[in-house]
Amino acid sequence: MLTLKHVLVLDNFQYFLPKCPALEWLEILMCSQLHNLHVSEPLLRLEFLRVQGCAINKIELHAPKLTTFEYRGCFKVIIALHKCLKLKTASIASHIEDNLEYVFTGLPNGLPHVERLHVKVFVRTQIPGFTQLPLKFINLRHLIMRITFGSAKRFGKNAVLQLAYLLEAAPLLVDLHLDVSYYAICTFILFVVLNTL
Known part of the structure; x- marks a missing residue:
């Protein structure tokens, strides 16, 4: 060690x-x-x-x-662990940057074999429309995501529904636990369990 x-x-x-x-x-x-x-x-x-x-x-x-990877810091980092075939569990956290898009565009390429992913991110601006087709989390089965919005006033009532994009990015997802909160204004938890047939 x-x-x-x-x-x-x-x-x-x-x-x-x-x-x-x-x-x-x-x-x-x-x-x-x-x-x-x-x-x-x-x-x-x-x-x-x-x-x-x-x-x-x-x-x-x-x-x-390598089976477990944890990263906490800036989302400008390039993570390239695609050669780590046994890497099944990853935890990624950034309370510094406003870059939710990185979760959908950077992580699938750098962590393609991950089955369990825990993400914490802070968002200060409107969630983008996610118009680009994402890279896929081809092995992801379990996702815990905690998103904190900097101000509820900047978001429409349905902004959180854009996170349904997660279902496209992880087509084999079995469990999704999504915690969404607005900083110091209101908090709610959305828990969804998806079962494959």
Whole structure:
């Protein structure tokens, strides 16, 4: 296990990780100088990866045993874990940016094998119309999504119905738990369970 917290991590970090062949659990927390987590060699035993509070632009690695990935930070990051075939559970959170569209356009490509996804996002402006065809979450079965809107006054009464787009983006979804709240104004919870025939 390795946890790095408030550590100065430089670009040569990619050469350090392959020298830890027994590494199964990696946490990188509040390392503001780490801009890319790119490892060219496979991390053969890595099963858990958490990246939180880093000024990171890209997360790309090949870990054949990786089953769980957690990310908390800016949604401008490129997540490229498509080579991690056993990655089944992911948690993505950003209370910084206003980019719900990223959930539908960036995540399916970077996490194609995920079956359980937990997303937390903060939205300050009107939800876009989602006119582009999405990439698909082809394996996603269970989704928990928590969305906080910055101001109820900016949204029409039916804005939340646009989230039905989730059903297009994840055609094999079995369970959907959607929590939607308006910051400091009103809160409601919508719980939907979808059963496939």
